[in-house]
Amino acid sequence: MSDIGRMLPNEKPEHPYVPFSYAGSMFGNFATRFCSGCGYGIIGHLFTKIFEDEKLDPHLFPTIIGIGCYSQLLLIVHTKSQKILALHGRAPALATGIKMANPNMKPIIFSGDGDCLGIGGNHFIHLCRRNLDCVIFIFNNSIYAMTGGQGAPTTLFGAQSTTTPYKMFENRSDGVELAVAAGATYVARTTVAHPRTFMKYFKKALNHKGTSVIEVITPCVTYFGRKNLDSLGAENREGEGEKMDTGQKMIDWIKQNTIRRNQAKLMTEDQLLNKYVIGEFRYQTDKPEYSDEYNKIQKFAMEEK
Amino acid sequence: MSKINSKRFLSPGKHLMMGNVAMSEGALSAGLNYFGGYPITPSTEVIEHLAVRMPQVGGVCMQMEDELASINSVIGASLVGAKSMTATSGPGLSLMVETISMAANLEVPFVFCDVQRNGPGTGFVTEPHHNDIGLVRFSGNGEFQVIALAPMSCQELFDLTITAFNFAELYRCPVFILSDAYLGHLHEVVTIPPKEKILDRVIQRELPPPDEYIKKFTYKDDNTGKYVIPKPPQMGTDYCPGLLLHQPHNYEGLPTPKPMQFMEAIMDKINKNKDKICITESYKLKDADIIIIAYGLPVRASYRAVDIARKEGFKVGIFRLVTVWPFPDEEVMDVVKDAKAIIVPELNYTGYIAEQVERVTKLEIPIIKIPKVCEFHHPDDILKVIKEVAK
Ligand SMILES: Cc1ncc(C[n+]2csc(CCOP(=O)(O)OP(=O)(O)O)c2C)c(N)n1
Ligand code: SF4
Secondary structure, three states: OOOHHHHOOOOOOOOOOHHHEHHHHHHOOOOOOOOOOOOHHHHHHHHHHHHHHOOOOOOOOOEEEOOOHHHHHHHOOEOOOOEEEOOOOOHHHHHHHHHHHOOOOOOEEEEEHHHHHHHOHHHHHHHHHHOOOEEEEEEEOOOEOOOOOEOOOOOOOOOOOOOOOOOOOOOOOOHHHHHHHHOOOEEEEEEOOOHHHHHHHHHHHHHOOOEEEEEEEOOOOOOOHHHOEOOOOOOOOOOOOOEOOOHHHHHHHHHHHEEEHHHHOOOOOOOOOOOEEEEEEEEOOOOOOHHHHHHHHHHHHHHOO | OOOOOHHHOOOOEEEEEEHHHHHHHHHHHOOOOEEEEOOOOOOHHHHHHHHHHHHHOOOEEEEOOOHHHHHHHHHHHHHOOOOEEEEEOHHHHHHHHHHHHHHHHHOOOEEEEEEEOOOOOOOOOOOOOOOOHHHHHOOOOOOOOOEEEOOOOHHHHHHHHHHHHHHHHHHOOEEEEEEEHHHHHOEEEEEEOOHHHHHHHOOOOOOOOHHHOOOOOOEEOOOOOOEEOOOOOOOOOOOOOOEEOOOOEOOOOOEOOOHHHHHHHHHHHHHOOHHHHOOEEEEOOOOOOEEEEEOOOHHHHHHHHHHHHHHOOOOEEEEEEOEEEOOOHHHHHHHHOOOOEEEEEEOOOOOHHHHHHHHHHOOOOOEEEEEOOOOOOOHHHHHHHHHHHHO
């Protein structure tokens, strides 16, 4: 348990941001509990890089982490950021309390596809509806990874998981469209295979006043890749292809199945069935932000006779 | 946090108000800065009243999307230094237990007003029924201790809410106010003390001096062997662990390989301070051989019954539990040791407190329960039992 240091590799990689990470600052090594080939490591280090480069004030940018494999991101995110582990799905609600009690803060929320669109769907909708100033990441690996590979609301059509052993036939929920419909004012989707866009969107979200939703498509090799063929998503290739049992294969698959937003506009619904459309879906700066509006009410009520 | 605003306190003197409002005003006086709630009968007046009052004092009243969100936002607000609370009824409490258990682990102070209504299920929503007593005691997965206070009048709803906030600050555990559908909707005169008197009582949320910054969670002092409960950590300041995990942790918040020590810390901080937490009241107990043990509204009927019975020559007295949880074992044992019989009138069928009395007395003294559901105890109900056992 607390002997995390022992479980970590001793190699000292030359990654320049390792010393800034939580475990890196404690043990001086590259600490991760993720499977090899997992996308969360990339996300963690990109986060730490931005946190360090943008010189974010750790007192004003708390990190609220939901429950899933990505909870272990706490080992890689910037050591100075104040991190709190929320309950499964409840991170947006916890962040609302934090933001409203201290409006100078801008919470950064980590959540997964199961966390945010499954168990915590309602909180997510209402966070977006209020347009509360915060950044929420949805890490979409198309599976419930932490509990061992069960079907998620985002699992692709025809994919296999431990709870959809024959095939997934449910409709897939789309975090981005949900966020747009619910009223979030900055909504974007990117993948771990596009780190530069990730950084661009994250920086933009940090400077945006309102709810920023960034969905990140990330590979889960262990529970999604090993069970599914790389023909998933490709048209007329059912049953063909090979298992995606390495990180490289999954990253290639993600790249093959991502479509830029302007391209997607020319495609039919059928063609987009198991694809990920990436890009910015909404950027609106003139919508009122909740804590600002509440502050106006407070001012009025305090002065009222 | 926010400086004290003149609108925070009502003018001193007598005010006619509803129980739910008295509770809300008590909370405001205690320095409430964040309220998160979701409407539910019979607690709705709390959120309605605070929606008006919180902005006036620079605080926040949020109507969240459900009870899960309310309680999580309350914990979030408390973590950044706001005194926070929520109010709900049984069905809402049922939804909130997961988060209460998390808060108990992180030792986040907050106050919880449970305006109890009939159950199970939806029940009769406007009827009083003290049926959450057990749920409150075990309000979440895992082992932890809670404090629960049971007022019996609007005045007490005001006063005990301040006590509840103080307990939350001191002991950093979930603190419940056990109200009910009648008490919450009862209109009574409440005497509001002058602002200075209230402020004297209130324990403010403060950061410790910087040299004490290292200790953040409850720990056992090696020299004295006593449990030390440091002031609650505050996110957004240096007095906060870099990582807040709801796992067995040491005083710095880091995961500990000794879960037993953690368990002892969060259980014993309450067990070892019972003398300060357990508030009780005695009425005509000195020579009594029949003892009524009660809490909440049934105490009022018991007073009347005892007065009549005393006139008729029965030696009967009342031991009132203001603090229901933790249960004051030693005090009860002391009070009942020479008793002939114990009467426990409760506004529920099970007799949650009667069970505790049975445990403490090891069934050596006869215990007569007077269960009532959705209705008051009439003094005659209690008087009848007194006469029967005196025979
Ligand atoms: C209330 C509750 N129910 C269930 C769980 C078990 N659980 C932990 S993580 C998880 C799935 C997380 O999936 P996702 O958010 O997609 O994250 P991933 O593991 O895929 O990164 C579940 C069901 C829990 N921790 N709490
Ligand atoms: S199970 Fe999947 S998501 Fe979890 S660490 Fe392994 S690869 Fe990553």
